[in-house]
Amino acid sequence: EIVMTQSPASLSVSPGERVTLSCMASQSVGSDLAWYYQEPGQAPRLLFYGASIRTPSTPARFTAGGSGTDFTLSISGLRSGDFALYYCQQYNDWPTFGQGTRLEIK
Amino acid sequence: EVQLLESGGGLMQPGDSLTLSCAVSGFTFSNFGMAWVRRAPGKGLEWVSIISLSGGRTHYGDSVQGRFTISRDLSRNTLSLQMNSLRVDDTAVYYCARIPPSRFFYFIDVWGKGTTVTVSS
Numbered sequence: 739e740i741v742m743t744q745s746p747a748s749l750s751v752s753p754g755e756r757v758t759l760s761c762m763a764s765q766s767v768g769s770d771l772a773w774y775y776q777e778p779g780q781a782p783r784l785l786f787y788g789a790s791i792r793t794p795s796t797p798a799r800f801t802a803g804g805s806g807t808d809f810t811l812s813i814s815g816l817r818s819g820d821f822a823l824y825y826c827q828q829y830n831d832w833p834t835f836g837q838g839t840r841l842e843i844k
Numbered sequence: 845e846v847q848l849l850e851s852g853g854g855l856m857q858p859g860d861s862l863t864l865s866c867a868v869s870g871f872t873f874s875n876f877g878m879a880w881v882r883r884a885p886g887k888g889l890e891w892v893s894i895i896s897l898s899g900g901r902t903h904y905g906d907s908v909q910g911r912f913t914i915s916r917d918l919s920r921n922t923l924s925l926q927m928n929s930l931r932v933d934d935t936a937v938y939y940c941a942r943i944p945p946s947r948f949f950y951f952i953d954v955w956g957k958g959t960t961v962t963v964s965s
Contacts, residue, residue, distance in 0.1 A: 739906070772951035774889075781939060781955035782889065793953075825889055829949045832903065835889040 740764050740828050744836035750844045756814040759839045761826035763807045770830035773802055773811050776823045776838075785824075786811070818843070846870040848940045848956035855962045860930045866923040866940030866956060873921045874898070877943035879952065880914060880925045882936035882961075892938070893925065896948060903948070907933075930963045937961075 741764040751757050761771070769789040774782040784793050786802040789809060802811045813820055821843050826836045852864040864880070880892040893914040894903045902914050913926040923940055940956035 774952075781957050782952075783955070784951065784953050787951045787953075827889075827951060829947070829951055831949060832905070833891045833894075833949055833951075835891070837888040 740767060740831055740834050742826055742828055742834050742836035744824075744826055744839045746839060747837070748840040748842060750842045751816060752844045753816050753818060755816050756812065757816065757841065759811045759813075759824055759841075761804075761809040761811070761836050763809075763828055766806045767828040767830035769805050770828055771804070771809050772827045772829065774825045774827065776825065777819075778822070782825065813841075816841075846942070846954050848942065848954060850938065850940045850956045850959035853938065853959035853961045855964065856930050858931055858963055858965055860963070861926070861928045862930060862961065864925040864927065864938055864940075864959060864961070868921050868923065868940075868942075871942075873916070874918050875945055877945070877948060877950065878914075878916060878923045879941045879943055880923075881939045881941050881952065881955075882934075883939070883958075884933070884936040887936075890936075894943065894948065895923070897945065901948060927961070930961075932963050932965075935961060935963045 743762045745760045771789045773786040776782040785796045790803045823838045847869045849867045879894045895914045899916045911929045915924045937958040939958045941952040942954040943950045
């Protein structure tokens with residue numbers, strides 16, 4: 739099983755700032771990487787797939803990239819609705835998620 | 845509007861059996877793979893099982909292999925998860941999920957709101 743490791747586990751930032759979340763795979767997954775966002779009590783929502791392909795509903799303030807084993811998700815101009823849990827997921831093999839990064843308001 | 849509506853969750857005892865259902869609407873069910881994903885309290889997301897477009901291919905996570913069975917009824921637009929020999933660590937919110945066509949192992953583009961399964965003695 740491919741292990742996905744996200745860092746940091748949690749991050750406290752102020753609205754308006756820019757953040758970068760990291761996701762590392764235990765072996766290369768090429769570009770088979772997706773990012774999701776989950777607010778408390780809500781279902782997850784897809785943000786990116788193919789490592790950097792933004793879904794139509796993902797704001798342009800969000801960017802994602804990387805390949806192989808190292809991936810990033812960046813969010814600029816943080817808004818109140820962005821403070822939630824973020825997960826990465828590989829699908830190169832049996833799909834696995836990272837443990838998540840919790841983005842909190844400072 | 846694309847919708848996935850789970851049902852069947854509840855409070856169970858270790859060793860019990862339970863079947864979850866997911867009624868889908870707003871898209872052609874037979875054109876998409878489907879999956880169940882769960883999130884245990886205080887933990888992250890975990891893929892439970894995947895089923896192919898036709899239902900002819902399935903795959904399970906190690907923690908549920910041999911105990912859970914995924915199936916789909918194309919005539920009723922319904923996805924199911926038969927859960928046997930439930931354990932305390934099966935306690936989670938179970939999400940029904942849609943997988944875009946093209947690949948068996950892929951990402952999820954639509955999620956249901958989830959149904960809660962609690963296993964406790």
